Amino acid sequence: MMRILVIIFGLILPIQTALALTAEERLDDPELENRARIISAQMRCLVCQNQSIEDSEAGLAKDLRIEVRRLLTQGQSDTEIITAIQQKYGDYVLLSPPMKPETLLLWLSPILILLIGGGILWQHFRTQQTLAPPPVVAVRISNSRPLRTRTMLLMLGLLIALSAGGYGVLVELGIGNNQQAAQLEEQITGMVQGLAERLEDEPDDLAGWQQLARAYAVLEQTEDAVDALIHIARLMPEDWQAQTFPLEMILAQGLSTEYKVQAKELLARLAALNGERLEYLFFAGHYAKLDGEVTQARAYWQKLYDSLPENSPILEQLQREINGL
Amino acid sequence: MRLRFALPLLLFLVLVAVSGLALYQTSHGKRDPQQLPSVLLNKPVPTVEIPLLQQGGSVFSLAEYRGQTVLVNFFASWCLPCRLEMPLLGSLANEGIPIIGIAYKDRAADTEQFLAEFGNPFHAIGVDTDGRIGLEWGAYGIPETFLVDQSGLVQWRHAGVVDQAVLETIRPMLP
Missing domain, CATH: 1.10.8.640 (Cytochrome C biogenesis protein)
Incomplete structure (x- = not known):
């Protein structure tokens, strides 16, 4: 629903x-x-x-x-x-200010803040070191960690802060950022290609196909993703959602006309499973409309309209769609 | 005092000083955060041809005013604040300062009626039907007024109503 x-x-x-x-x-x-x-x-x-x-x-x-x-x-x-x-x-x-003498302070502010923060931490670290370690008894009573652990924690924190800050500066200056992203994308694309090739020999590997469909969706290779989803639907003809997923994606991407044949196949399976359900009525109406079968489209959507609860917020819109047929 | 106390305190005081100064300037009318600096300042005025309101089809250019100090005023009949500044612009015109009006995104008939109603202080009236001339000038709000000196350089720009106080600030630049 x-x-x-x-x-x-x-x-x-x-x-x-x-x-x-x-x-x-x-x-x-x-x-x-x-x-x-x-x-x-x-x-x-x-x-x-x-x-x-x-x-x-x-x-x-x-x-x-x-x-x-x-x-x-x-x-x-x-x-x-x-x-x-x-x-x-x-x-x-310009939403992103150019680098010039007037804006230098603005651009350098992350580095400055980092330096000041680092300076304070360093100062803190130095004064800690010059303090004599407290007597063991006192440590036990106060139940605090020994100094060495604390210093190590502090250094670790400093390291994390510095690398995070440094990364932020790099990103802000746009250095290395695009290159890294491009490399990463290339790696992922390569991996997905490998998976697709392997699945050609193993058409029944359901988990593999699901992984592939997800990967294509993330990479925004829409048509490949739809193809993979249709393949999954064929592997699981009894599963309702396996049929509706590709239909939704086709609709959302505006590919209804290109995938009409495959969509009909999915619709037939949905009809066999349960021809009364709302999703089926909606999609059946949508494809009837695409085929120019206005009477049929109206019948499906009218049925959908009648099945929806009275307070459903989409009733009005649906009515308009029906009237527009 | 130890550095770890002095440094944050110092930073805080600097912050307070900077904000305080900005606040002082704003409250004493020396700085208006709404005003954008014009890039045109001390640059040659755009000399694109501007169609005239009255003589159908003919155009003029700011280049014709080289050698004179002129004010250029973007206005429109639909702009309420523009009505406020017309009397003051009128008195400036009476002092002999040529003022060029540019009717921004306005219908000719509406402009004519506006001038008939609120006075016409303008030496020449150009029309900017689609806002392209405004873009040339970097205009971002109507009314907007520019002061162009004798050598054709933009000396001053003001977005908003030209009132007595604003006029005082440009007095020294006027002949």
Whole structure:
């Protein structure tokens, strides 16, 4: 039940809370549009302070979005566009401030804080060392750890703090970060490829296929993930959820038309299991609508409508979908 | 005193001093956190061609005003604060300072009516229908006023109503 609510809301949501970007602003070339979004996401909306112009509905943000797209269609590079807008509105328009003498203190602040913190710890550590160790009796009475353990703990803490801080600085400066991420992704992709090859020879290894589907989903190789999920559904024809998972993913990714044949196969299995359940009614209606079989689609969704509790928040939306058929 | 006490205390005092100074400046009108510094300051004024409100189709450029100190005022009929500053701009115009109005995202008929109602202090009135000229100037709020000196450099920018107090700050720059 919960899942179907989520799905139906998923269907409605893109209409209601899309980006601030409106349809007429969008560029036809998806590659240019993608660049426009990346550029816009780096620019502060000057009248709303901590939103990017990509997210803001303010008039000035809209103007800047259009300007970014106009310059893009003129063939300017990302850097040229960012510089052009920066020359008119100043560094403040950039959400990430550039490194220059005025911002040096800002950029160096993590290192400074680290140095000060490290200094305090070091001072603390030194005064601890110069103290004579307390008599053993006193240690027993106070029940505290011997000094050496405490010093070791302190050093360990310092080490962790330093490495965490150092890592933070590296990430902030963008050093090594991208390279590491790329390497990691390459490793994971390699491992997943190995798994996929092995599973070709062992089509019945259920656990393996489940692992593969998860991995593809994480790597956002959507179609591969859907294929793996469909394979799992075939391995477990009696399992309700094994059939609904790929259907949901196909729907969420907008792949309904491409996977129509496979979806029909899944639907047939769901119908055989229980043709009354809400998920089945929803998906059956969805694919009937895709095939242009309006009467059938209406029948499925009407049945779904009648099966939902009276106070269900999606009734109204469903009614609208039915009316729209 | 030991360093481990002195250092945090010192840092705290520095923090208090910095915040206190900022607060003092803000409360005494020396600093407005809402005001963005203009990148145009001491830079040449944008000389893009601006369509004129009245003579259909003809354009003008700020380059024509080289040699004079001028004020450039972005306004609109839909902008309430703009009504407030029209009388003051009018008196400045009477002193002989050319003021150029740029009607920002406004309909021509509305602009005309606004000027008829609240006075027309402008030497020339340009129109910026889609806000592109505003982008050139780095404008981010209406009303917004720029002071351009004789050599065509932007000397001052103010976002918000030009009132008597604001006027005093630019007096020395006016001829």
